[in-house]
Amino acid sequence: MEFHVGVISGDGIGPEVVSEAKKVLDGIGKKFGHQFQYTEILMGGCSIDATGVPLTDEAIAAAKASDAVLMGSIGGNTATSPWYKLAPELRPEAGLLKLRKALNLFANLRPAYLYKELSAACPLRADIIGDGFDMMIMRELTGGLYFGERHTEEVNGVMTATDTLTYTEEEIRRIAKRGFEIAQKRRKKVTSVDKANVLDSSRLWRKIVEEVAKDYPDVSFEHMLVDNCAMQLVKDPKQFDVILTENMFGDILSDEASMVTGSIGMLSSASLNDTKFGLYEPSGGSAPDIAGLGIANPIATILSAAMMLRYSFDLDKEADAIENAVRKVLADGYRTGDIMPQPGEPNEGITKVNTAQMGDYILERI
């Protein structure tokens, strides 16, 4: 089959890691008889440099015309990059928020997974993390505080800034359904996270999630307050299967959970809407400090391509092939710098490789 993939290489290490993911996709194409056509789409800092804005209407149209979009990373160093002197709506991240909204990408899946080969990188004690940790954060991505009305004004000579957090029952219902559906394919447990002891939006969240839960009697289900959840992710992360939560809580908790695995360079994500379309990107950032050096870890982006095959193209066999190749390359001892053993840890049979080598070795194992 033929698939049209929009590609947002973006800024920083983005172009380097995306090019390895394309290499692997092409290998999959050869082996399984598919064709991937790529259309480069400008977003982020590179779009600001070229067009003055982080995302043009043409870029949105190109993304819409694709079957799915694969993204590297956008943005730079907020302290030193000239992009961060611009007005907020002209900065790189504004492009990403705009694209999420334009494509209605309300369901953000963020797996947090511990590779046993990398367990030495996990900051938690071995007896706490054990030898398995595999959870999924389902974050609502187009509502809440990040998309509410906001304004800054002078009230009686005092600067006052306001953001608003709004959720409708429909926004909550559709993400909740996705959360329970994903849980059915996993260990069948949903933890819905809110701050219902204080917020109206959280009380509506809780009510609707409870209604949805009734349709999934095979899935066990609990509520947890967000402050407690931030604790439990450190204290006993293995208790979680699927965390279902709103936009901002999901932003904070997914970053915390990714760090519990110790290897953010390994973590992919998918942002989905009601169709088969999706935007796939690594969980990590643009890492401007190592951009252009050819040493970034491309695995998260390669695994994001695997998620694209699975969720947008229904190519499960092909997605499995990528994920197995990644497991093999780790078992064979290949590591980029970010996942190398620390001084003092066992390093027998471990070989340090660069970005392109990692892509090649994964490709060879497909």
Next chain:
Amino acid sequence: MEFHVGVISGDGIGPEVVSEAKKVLDGIGKKFGHQFQYTEILMGGCSIDATGVPLTDEAIAAAKASDAVLMGSIGGNTATSPWYKLAPELRPEAGLLKLRKALNLFANLRPAYLYKELSAACPLRADIIGDGFDMMIMRELTGGLYFGERHTEEVNGVMTATDTLTYTEEEIRRIAKRGFEIAQKRRKKVTSVDKANVLDSSRLWRKIVEEVAKDYPDVSFEHMLVDNCAMQLVKDPKQFDVILTENMFGDILSDEASMVTGSIGMLSSASLNDTKFGLYEPSGGSAPDIAGLGIANPIATILSAAMMLRYSFDLDKEADAIENAVRKVLADGYRTGDIMPQPGEPNEGITKVNTAQMGDYILERI
């Protein structure tokens, strides 16, 4: 001197732990020649049971008439307690929020401290946490999302809930000043946490904190995004000295940081306004599962009493005496159940004690 202490014993383990803190305060009084007068103030579930509301006007007046308030804990099990069938503004927590606002307790100090005697309880690997971890979260406590206007309404037949997050420059300035002042007495570093790449309130936060920072040139100062901060607390917690942040971010991050220490039963907190008045309470909750068994850890409450002596009564020597006694009791091997060594950990010279014994042994060491 004579001090008037309002006492909110509250719910769950509250009365048990507060009574040990009073025991220790009385010991301090005897040794250093002070008198502590206690007035019991109803708040939380016990107030609901007695009066129908979580905090009466009389209770607020009694708190205002005190020199400081020492609190145990409020609330129960959100799933099984009848208090959680009530309307939100009639639940136990609503009393606490109302009291914070009524007394203008805008500055919440939450130390997160690792006792080296308890380092085995820390969920992080020894090489990450090292043998010291001592940070302070300065959380804004009377603004932001938890105190904004909120409403739930039907819009075209669809339930819609909204919360608002507002900060004025004055609210930001006063908490920022407190953050820098505290940092001056510590390791002189402030990390201001926000989500300035998205929120207007965070952009105002950043602007005002930068202005305040100029008045404290001896304090080093950085901004950090909240999602990144949630990661860094797990990855490298020792980088922090003072985290300065708004209400909701502080709620989430302080619970995460407390868990990094592994012993929330040891952590105190202070909520201060512009006067010498303060509300002092343990960071942990009401633990309804062990209420009435006499086995709860009273140390966090005893250390909260020490904070009261230091911040409200300017009795530094006396506060030191309590803190030293706590260190001694740990060094002497006394532990309540929650901080006992886990099976497999060294337990030589360790004695398990109950709530009252812990209070007695601390008292003896003053």
